Amino acid sequence: MPQPSPSPPQPPNQALHGLAIRDARAEDMGAVEEIDARITGLAKHDYWRHAFTRYGGRADRWFLVAEHAGRVIGFIVGEQRAWEFGSPPCGWIFAIGVAPDRRLGGIGSRLFEAIVARMGAAGLETLRTMLARDDTLNMAFFRSQGMMGGPFIQLEMPLPGALPQPRREQGQPEPPLQPEKGREGP
Amino acid sequence: MKLQKATLFALFSVLELARDPGRQMSAGEIAEVYGISVNHLAKVLRVLGRAGLVEAVRGVGGGYRFCGNAKRISLYDVIDLFGDIVTDASEIPGPAGTTEIAQALGRVLREVDEIAVATLKSITLATLLKSRRWHEERRLEERHTAVSQ
Structure with missing residues (x-):
């Protein structure tokens, strides 16, 4: 099903001029929630409010947004994790999103570089x-930012008695609101 | 994972040409760089040409030129042209395949295959070419750290 496009995509790099990467504020959560909902097809109001409480303005936790012309158009969230199965302290990124109509402008790279700089400074x-x-x-x-397969492997299993979670299988269409994917990422 | 010769030659050619899209190289020049058969390479280049990844340039100084988008084409895209990724290879053939043990083994092999495919799909030609620089930078950094300790 074709998805509505709220505004025409920006030409590459146009969004870089005047782009600011800064710490997220509570009032940004509406925009963050909207971007995430457009990418994933799921609105998670409570999750993002809770995420801001946990990760916004904390030491060793980073919640950054990309702002352009007064509009939040991207976000990245990460934290420090330590000693999980012997892993010395390291930075973790667990969320990144760029408004689909602003992709290909280097915004994801700027967010990535900013959080990497903060983690390095820590x-x-x-x-x-x-x-x-x-x-x-x-x-x-x-x-494309230089990350590779690391020395840890993720494992999982269903918990006994747990209700099955909906899972999108490979090849199935994305849920509603998901824009067409390119290969270039955020 | 072991790739067939043709697949490996295709990756060599596409990456060698993509590192400088303005440059033309003959099959002989590419074959010389990698020490491979020029006849075999010529066949591979024809496949790459039909797929729109390289184009032949006629005339004096002619050869092949990369004409794809290095930021969009993944290693998987090139490998898949040669049918070198068989995703049902983890199915154990014959009567043994119906046994519980063989099916359990098949699930493990399928997991390995899926990780390999996901990896190859996520690495574009541009990323692979950039990774040479990252590798060198990390190597120099490690050497610097070792010297200063």
Whole structure:
């Protein structure tokens, strides 16, 4: 099903002029929620309010947004994690999003560079993240920034008695609100 | 993972040409750089040409030129042209394949295949070419750290 496009995509790099990367504020959460909902197809109002409480303005936790012409057009969230199965302190990115109509402008790269700089300033030497195996868009983005497969492997199992979670299988269409994916990532 | 010769030659050619899209190289020049058969390479280049990844340039100084988008084409896209990724290879053939043990083994092999495919799909030609620089920078940094300790 064709998805509505709220505004025409910007030419590459146009968004870079006047782009500011800054710490997120509580009033940004509406825009962050909207961007995330357009990408994932799921609105998570409570999740983003809670995420701001947990990650906004904290030491060793980073919640940054990209702002252009007074509009929040991207976000990135990460934290420091330490000693998970022997892993020395490292930076983790667990969310990144750029408004679909503002992709290809280098905004994801600017957000990534900003959080990497903050993590580096905090004394961290390694950055990690975890992605769905079929999330080629984000995986290609992180690889294009220099990330590679690391020494840890993610494992999972269903918990006994747990209700099955809806899971999008490879090849299935994205949920509603999901814009067409390119390979270049955020 | 072991790739067939043709697939490997295709990756060599596409990456060698994509590192400088303005440059033309003959099959002989590419073959010389990698020490591979020029006849075999010529066949591979024809496949790449039909796929729109390289184009032949006629005339004096002619050769092949990269004409794709290095930021969009993944390693998987090139490998897939040669049918070198068989996703049902983890199915154990024959009567043994119906046993519980063989099916359990098949699930493990399928997991390995899926990770390999996901990796190859996520690495574009541009990223692979950039990774040479990152590797060198990290190597120099490690050497610097070792010297200063």
